[in-house]
Structure formats: structure tokens, C-alpha cells
Amino acid sequence: APAGDVVALQQGAGPPQQPEGPHIPLGCSLVFSPGWEADRNGGTAGLCQPVERDLFDCHLGCFWPAHVPDQLNHAPDWTSKCAAAQKDWRKIDLIFP
Numbered sequence: 001a002p003a004g005d006v007v008a009l010q011q012g013a014g015p016p017q018q019p020e021g022p023h024i025p026l027g028c029s030l031v032f033s034p035g036w037e038a039d040r041n042g043g044t045a046g047l048c049q050p051v052e053r054d055l056f057d058c059h060l061g062c063f064w065p066a067h068v069p070d071q072l073n074h075a076p077d078w079t080s081k082c083a084a085a086q087k088d089w090r091k092i093d094l095i096f097p
Contacts, residue, residue: 081091 082088
């Protein structure tokens with residue numbers, strides 16, 4: 001590779017190629033920020049409701065009712081009626097806190 005083709009992470013003696021900004025890790029599960037689990041009234045009624053409408057909006061803002069590690073599953077059979085997600089997605093049970 002020719003020298004100088006990767007400049008995003010280089011910090012030489014001169015000015016940086018890009019202005020430094022805050023470091024924000026990818027994904028919501030990497031950030032612990034208390035307060036995101038509750039809406040402005042302290043409950044969960046204002047979070048991503050209804051889930052069918054706001055799924056994409058909540059994904060972009062990482063604004064879900066709770067941050068739960070992947071290894072915790074309190075409803076292991078929530079997809080038991082759904083053999084193929086593309087065909088049977090309407091049969092998936094919704095889990096409410």
C-alpha cells in the first residue's frame with residue numbers, strides 16, 4: 001500500500017486530518033447511561049410505543065426501555081410459534097415488562 005493512503009487515525013506532528021470528537025462506541029449495549037431506561041415521567045409508557053411504529057426510530061437513538069445483556073433471557077419460548085421468521089413473524093409473542 002502506498003504511504004499516506006490511510007489518514008483517519010494518523011496523528012503526526014502537523015494538524016490532525018480530521019477534528020477530534022467525542023468517542024462514542026457502536027451499539028447501545030456498550031454504553032451504561034442511567035436515565036435511558038425511563039421516559040421523562042419516570043416510567044416506560046413513553047418509550048418506543050407502539051413498538052411496531054417506532055422500531056427504526058428507537059434503534060437510531062438507542063432509546064429502549066432497558067439495556068439487557070444478550071445472555072439474559074426471561075422469556076426463552078417467545079419465538080416457539082415462529083418456525084421461519086420471514087413467513088411467521090406475526091406469530092412472535094410480544095414481551096411486555
